[in-house]
Amino acid sequence: MQREPDDVDGRSGRSDASDAHEVSDTHLVARLERLRARVAAALERPTVEPRSPTDLASLVERLERDVDASLAALISERDRNRRMDHQFGELVEVVTALAGLDYSQQATVYEGQDDAINALAIGLNMMGEELANSTAALIRARDEALAANRAKSTFLANMSHEFRTPLNAIIGYSELLYDEQAGSADPLVLRDLGRINSAARHVLNLIQDTLDISKIEADKIELDVRPIELRRIVEDTTATILPTAEQRGNRLDCTVEIVTEHILGDATRLRQILLNLLSNACKFTENGVVALAVTERPGAAERWIDFAVRDTGIGIPKDKQQRIFEAFTQADGSTTRIYGGTGLGLTISRRLCEMMGGTLTVSSVVGVGSTFTAAIPVLPVPESVIL
Amino acid sequence: MAKSIETRTEVITFGNDGIVRCKVKPTEAHTLADAEENVRATAELTEGRRLPLILDARKAKGITREAREYYTGPANAAVVMATAMIIDSSVGKIIGNFLIRVNRPPFPFRLFSDEDSAYAWLVEIRAAHADDAAGAR
Structure with a gap:
């Protein structure tokens, strides 16, 4: 409800949020001046002609009460609007921080403040907490995964070395034996030596492939151009x-x-x-x-x-x-x-x-x-x- | 006769109808210590049984992350069969939705705007549990 500037009735004068920005100190002073003028006018030409000093005193008291009540309502409204402005400012700051992935800021929840604004503050605070927690959990998981991947790469590199050394010996010695026996040995022996050599080379290739993919995944391969x-x-x-x-x-x-x-x-x-x-x-x-x-x-x-x-x-x-x-x-x-x-x-x-x-x-x-x-x-x- | 315990943040009552009623006081946000105290008080009133619970959160002012986790964790699940949360404000709706969607309690949890509907739902849940228990025997 829009409130008229000279409305002095405290009961009907509750302003809603839409006119929040109209209630400034200057505005209040202006309204107070108008109230004073009305009081003065009422005293000069009272609507009920005072028949005695007692009547006049009663009229003055009533007007004073009305003015006090109106003033209290106006001040309360001004304070509420100031808190609301301040809380909106805080909410904007929290949202800005959240948008910048800063989850450390918390909005204040004010006693007696507008329910919707407090709900926004509570909701933003809970979102911030959850996002901070989820982000920390993701970072932990990523770090663990990276550490596990590094451990895997190291393990593969070590194991491939351990495998390749004896495999190279098998390949070398089987070739040596083949060459030595080529002219004289039983063809079946030569065939078996060939199979040993072929199987060892196959395993060596598998190890090399595994090592390569591991290096590629770890971005550890550089091209030699x-x-x-x-x-x-x-x-x-x-x-x-x-x-x-x-x-x-x-x-x-x-x-x-x-x-x-x-x-x-x-x-x-x-x-x-x-x-x-x-x-x-x-x-x-x-x-x-x-x-x-x-x-x-x-x-x-x-x-x-x-x-x-x-x-x-x-x-x-x-x-x-x-x-x-x-x-x-x-x-x-x-x-x-x-x-x-x-x-x-x-x-x-x-x-x-x-x-x-x-x-x-x-x-x-x-x-x-x-x-x-x-x-x-x-x-x-x-x-x-x-x- | 109904038994009751008042904690810093709630008044917890266990009536003859076998339903626990927790009324949130208009105090500040629930902390982990409050959550522990409230769950402990509930367990004391129900003597460790898992029972339906009405959580009247109409005066709720907020809840910390640790408290939310505790209320939706195993300690509370050990004493709560289902929770019907009564709300009538935006604050209550936000807290309730967070509990349901983010914290995901391991027991039935639903939001209501009045106690009658909450009570009716819990009675249904309790009957279903009783049927399950009878079937299991």
Whole structure:
């Protein structure tokens, strides 16, 4: 209810929150002056003509009571509005602090203050407490997870070292024995020595993959970028994978159509990506074709090389094509049993491609084959360096 | 005959109808010490039995986080079968919603605006518990 300026009736004069800002000290003084004027006027021309000094005294007393009551109501209203303004200011400060992720500020709840404002203060305080607590719990959980991850990485690094030392001895000695016995020993002994060597190399590769993914997850791998001759890396890699391809009755094709022969890159990691893709293709293809096509995208402002590994193998169902890039995942559980592997090769390859600023994608049709394409941006080696 | 205990923040009464009534006094916000005292007093009145409870929070002025956790934790769950919280203000609504949505008591907990509806709901809960107990036997 809007209150008239000259309304002196304390009972009807309760102001609501909407006129809170109208009640200032100046306003109060003005209203008080008007009240005084009304009292003076009433005394000069009383509505009820005083018949005696007693009547006059009674009239004065009544007017004084009215003025006192009105004044008390006005002062109470002014104080309430001041508290309300102050509390609103506090609420704004608390909300501002919360918005800035500072949960330490608390709004004051005032006795006798407007219920809705107190509710806001209590609600904000409880939200602040909960947010502070949840944030602290999340930080603790994150720190624990980071510590556990560091411990895992250290454990893996130590264990891989412990495994690799005897495995290298097994590989070395089995090769030595093979060479020594090559001309004279029983073919079955040579076959067994070959199997020992192959199994040991397999375990060594698994350990290396596990270590790699652990390093990648811990952001501990750095690319060793140097001038490299791309065609030579491709040729070396295909030469390495050729025996594997032939073992599965596959034909290995390779085409290189590039303009930029010398690039700046990490030869070891590039070779690792190509070996992963080619060995996967050989693993899932039997009596088919595995083809590596290296092409440079023509006309692009930035130089990109696409390494596409195509096979005519079993293919990958559409709904599994993204999962295969997740660590320890193959298209389905039976794949691991039939074809072996840790399921880390593609994860490592994709992460390495991403570290190089590129991508690794797949397109595949079940029963027809798959094509994995590693697209990598390259910088040419300056002529002065090549010479 | 109804038995009653008055704590710093509540008047807790256990009547012949087997329902505990906690009336929140218009004191300042409940602290953990208040929560412990009130739960202890409830357990004393009910002699450790799990019973329905009406929490008249119409005069509530606030509650600390520790107290909220205690009221919705195992100590209170050991003496409370279900809580019907009576509220009639924005303060009560905020506290009640926090208890339900954030603290999530492990027993039935519902907000009401009057005691009759609260009582009727608790009687239903108690009957369901009695049926479950009979079924289990």
